[in-house]
Structures are given as structure tokens and as C-alpha cells.
Amino acid sequence: MKLISIEQAITQVEQGVHIPASHELINSGIYRNPEYHQQPFYKVELEWNKKGEAELDEEGLVSRYHIRAELDASTGRLLAFYRHDHRRVREQKEKEMDESTFEALYPHVLNWINKLSLHIDPQELRLVRKTVIGEEMFRLSFQRHYQGIAIRDYQALEIKLNHNYELIHLNCTWDDCVFTEQAGLIPEKEFRAAFGVDQLSLTYINLLKSNHPFYACREDIYNAVTGELVYSDQAVLQENIDLSTTEPQRNEKITVLRVPIFDADYDSLKLEDGVQEAEPYAPHSFFTLITEEEKLRARDIAVSYLKTHHAADPCKFAFIGRPGRDVVESMRGNQVVVEIQRVVNDIPITGAGIRLVIDHHTWEVKNVVDTLDFIREAKGLDMSKLQAATFLPAIAWEQMKDKLEFKLQYYFDENRPETAGKRAILTYALDCDWLCDACTGELLKMD
Incomplete structure (x- = not known):
């Protein structure tokens, strides 16, 4: 896969939006997508700040002079743009936009679509939100439809302009796509x-x-x-968990470390300077493949965890597969996630799952996310009384x-x-x- 250079990306942004002469580029790089199979596979990230200004303000936030842009590293298309000089405006009251304001604003949106070469057919734009923030910012959100039919997958454009119709914020997911014809449909x-x-x-x-x-x-x-x-x-039942098992690998004493889950180093996704070609499915620093033997090991750890911490619960447990998701999966940060489902009267409980996050190197349980714990605080189900x-x-x-x-x-x-x-x-x-x-x-x- 061919990638654009940092210089090409800078030129692409500067041709579309105004970067003040008072600003300088402070960060740049081409990064692998944090999700293994998610497109775009690589992104260019660019950040500018006003010369002489600190990168963070007194509140620890990025400088109000900060400007950020993200581009698809393969196509050069702008994916996101942020100006932080209107941050205070975003905190003001947001109200519905009247039709006359929208009619005056919409041509400027089309101008930005053309100027930024977003490859969006205006006929596919379906307005879902139009608001005014404070007195000087306009917000429009669109979803994608083709010939009047919605697209189930996420395809959206969000754009914010100030009262001078300058671009303040853009977030665009609008993939090149071939649509099948609306013919031969089953009634x-x-x-x-x-x-x-x-x-x-x-x-x-x-x-x-x-x-x-x-x-x-x-x-x-x-x-x-x-x-x-x-x-x-x-949902597909894969295994009813037997907590009476005497198998040694399912009777380990499990301690939960209670350490942060999302501790992966984002900079490890950055490509070396000058790289202009990359493989879409190259080994990913955030994900490692899980073998079938490792999946069994993760299940064994999950059962041991249940025996250690949930043996007295008034329910049973099961491994239940979900559409597009296995019971055991790889997670960013070289971690393994195991999903456990609570079951009563042979009926699963929606909203009562347990997720174990396991370190793929040490096989220690780093943390546990138990949905039922959150619901218990809101006085949810009493499992002992389920009919x-x-x-x-x-x-x-x-x-x-x-x-x-x-x-x-x-x-x-x-x-x-x-x-x-x-x-x-x-x-x-x-x-x-x-x-x-x-x-x-x-x-x-x-x-």
C-alpha cells in the first residue's frame, strides 16, 4: 500500500484550510490504525501551535492556538480537523437552528466539501442535526443515504463553522463505495x-x-x-461452565491485579520517518494472534476466576458466542478478553456479563468488568428471585x-x-x- 509523505499531507491541508503564518508544525507522523482490521489502515496526524506558546494551557488542555488534522495516509483525504480557539464557545448553550439560518449556511458546507475534496455526493447527505452554539458557531451533522435508502454502517459528516463560515471542526467517515442496484428485491x-x-x-x-x-x-x-x-x-451457547470440575487448570487461585486496561503506547503505532509504503495486514503492535491452545487457556483462567470469586452466586455461568465476536478475543495492548455470561433457569441474563482482561504475556488477570456491579448500584435484578x-x-x-x-x-x-x-x-x-x-x-x- 502506497502512502503519501508528511510533506504531501501538509500541502493537502494548507490548500484546503488556512494555517496562520504565526503557527509552526509541532508534531507529525504516519500512524497505524489502533484497530487491526479497521480502515483507514494508516493515518497521517499533523499538529500546529502558535510560535512561542506552550503546548498545554494552565488547565492541562492543549493550547487554544492548537490546530490538528488527520488524513487517510493512502488517499490523502482529510478525515478530521480541529481548531481549539473556539473551545469556550463549545461550552455555551446549544439550540436548534432555524430553517432560514440553515438555508444560508448549507451552500458554505457544500463549498467546504468541494474545497477539501471529500468525495461526497450532496444527494447522499441526510441532515440529522442542525444547531447553533452560543452566538457564533454552527453545527451540522449528516448521515449517508443512497437513493433515499439508509446505510447501516457508520457513514457520517459532522462540520462546525463560525459566523465567518470558517472551518472549526470536521469529522468525516465517507468511504468510496459501489452500491448494488435496487432491482430484483424479494417483496x-x-x-x-x-x-x-x-x-x-x-x-x-x-x-x-x-x-x-x-x-x-x-x-x-x-x-x-x-x-x-x-x-x-x-447468541450461540459454546459451553455451560461446570464449577464442580476438578481439572487442575480450572482450579487455580486467581488474583485480579486491578491495573489500567488501556495502557498501550500509542507511539508504538508510528511508522519510521520517510516510510511511503506499508502492508495493511502487517503484524500489529497492539494485537497478537491467539492460538486455539491459548483460547482454551483463557477459558480455563476464566473458570478458575469464577471458582475463586463467584462460587456462591445464585446463578450458573456459560460461554456464549455473539455475532462477530468470539468468547475469547485479542484486545489492543497485547491483551486477551474473555466473555462470561450469567444464566438462570437455563436463560441468559442480558446486561449481566463478565469480561476478564488477561495479559497475553504473563497470563495474569489485569482487570474485570462486571456489568452486574454497575446495575446493582441502580438496584437491578435479584437473581435469586428470577422466575x-x-x-x-x-x-x-x-x-x-x-x-x-x-x-x-x-x-x-x-x-x-x-x-x-x-x-x-x-x-x-x-x-x-x-x-x-x-x-x-x-x-x-x-x-
Whole structure:
């Protein structure tokens, strides 16, 4: 992958926005994306400050003269821009923008899109927010639609201009993409007829503070032309954890170090000066591959942790896989994360998971994130009082099937290699805001 140089990036920014002559470049570099598979794979980061001014102010914040820009290191496209001289304005009251102000402002937004070469088709802009901050800053937020159809993946533009229509802030994620044509779609009525009771899942929901389990519709995504499942919301049980096990590797005494999780050195992602070519999938300093043997080891540590710290809990535990997420995964900072789910009456509890963060080198447990601890503070579920389901799923489905919505959306094809460019396919995304109480049969709408 070819990369632009720092000099080219500086020129690109200066051609688009005004960098005062009073400023000097204080930091620059090409950095690997902190996320292993996330695009752009490499970014150029540039920072300017007023000559003679300290980089930090008396509050420990960056100087109000600070200017920052981020560019895609492959395409040279501007991703983000920040001016900090209007920081105090951002703290002022934000109110809805009237239509006349928006109509006067919008042409200036289009001018900035063209001036910065953001490769945004104005017809794809869907306004989702328009506000005035204080008396001198305008904020507009857009999401991406194609021919009137929303894109499920994150595609957005946020821009802030001052009263002189100067660029103060920009954040742009707008990928080059090929869209499939809106032809040959399976009619929604025909598509709906293919679903039945197996679309329901059963769970306790911590935030509802109810002792009853609830039926919920899985919000799967299907190719709207072929009917193929492209994303499943189905949780998959991988292992019911047996805390009575005598296996020595699952009976270790576990101490939680309680040390910071996000302690990785960001500068380790910086490429050497002058590098103009890099591999998208080169070994990543924040992530290491986890072997199958290491995944088993991480599970063993998790079971030992439960036996050490949760043996008396009024519930069972399980390893349950989630869509796009394994029970054991690599985490930035050469760490390993293990997900554990609480289960009562063979029903999982949504919002009661446990995440163990393990050092990949020492295999010590660095920290634990227990969702239930946060909910307990808000007087959440009492696990000892949770009731079993008494309402048949078939009856629940009859009540819920007409509540299921089919949203036509574009979705980035996950089977396409990241280096091949984005391809958006038309999909039906199942959506249901209703639950059915598995003890009473009562329907509940989620706001």
C-alpha cells in the first residue's frame, strides 16, 4: 500500500484550510490504525501551535492556538480537523437552528466539501442535526443515504463553522463505495412469510428490573435479493461452565491485579520517518494472534476466576458466542478478553456479563468488568428471585409477528476483502421494539 509523505499531507491541508503564518508544525507522523482490521489502515496526524506558546494551557488542555488534522495516509483525504480557539464557545448553550439560518449556511458546507475534496455526493447527505452554539458557531451533522435508502454502517459528516463560515471542526467517515442496484428485491410480504417462532430468543433483561424472562425477536439481516443471511443476532451457547470440575487448570487461585486496561503506547503505532509504503495486514503492535491452545487457556483462567470469586452466586455461568465476536478475543495492548455470561433457569441474563482482561504475556488477570456491579448500584435484578418461563413461545410469536419491521438498508459486504474497496448490498434488517413477558404474555414496547 502506497502512502503519501508528511510533506504531501501538509500541502493537502494548507490548500484546503488556512494555517496562520504565526503557527509552526509541532508534531507529525504516519500512524497505524489502533484497530487491526479497521480502515483507514494508516493515518497521517499533523499538529500546529502558535510560535512561542506552550503546548498545554494552565488547565492541562492543549493550547487554544492548537490546530490538528488527520488524513487517510493512502488517499490523502482529510478525515478530521480541529481548531481549539473556539473551545469556550463549545461550552455555551446549544439550540436548534432555524430553517432560514440553515438555508444560508448549507451552500458554505457544500463549498467546504468541494474545497477539501471529500468525495461526497450532496444527494447522499441526510441532515440529522442542525444547531447553533452560543452566538457564533454552527453545527451540522449528516448521515449517508443512497437513493433515499439508509446505510447501516457508520457513514457520517459532522462540520462546525463560525459566523465567518470558517472551518472549526470536521469529522468525516465517507468511504468510496459501489452500491448494488435496487432491482430484483424479494417483496417484503413474501419475505415476512418465511419467519416463524424460531425467530424468538428468551432472556432476562437486567435494566427492566423484572423477575420475569422476556421473548425478543432476533434482529437479523438478510440479503434483500437472494434472501441469504448476512448477519445473525443469534447468541450461540459454546459451553455451560461446570464449577464442580476438578481439572487442575480450572482450579487455580486467581488474583485480579486491578491495573489500567488501556495502557498501550500509542507511539508504538508510528511508522519510521520517510516510510511511503506499508502492508495493511502487517503484524500489529497492539494485537497478537491467539492460538486455539491459548483460547482454551483463557477459558480455563476464566473458570478458575469464577471458582475463586463467584462460587456462591445464585446463578450458573456459560460461554456464549455473539455475532462477530468470539468468547475469547485479542484486545489492543497485547491483551486477551474473555466473555462470561450469567444464566438462570437455563436463560441468559442480558446486561449481566463478565469480561476478564488477561495479559497475553504473563497470563495474569489485569482487570474485570462486571456489568452486574454497575446495575446493582441502580438496584437491578435479584437473581435469586428470577422466575422460569411459563408462556409458550408459539403464543408469544402470534402476538409479536406483526410487530416485526423489515427495514431496507444498504450494508457493507463483509465477504469482500477490505483492500478491495467497499461494496454495499441491499438488505432487509429485521427490527422489533417489542418484548413479550414470558410469564404473563403481556407485550412491552421498548423506548
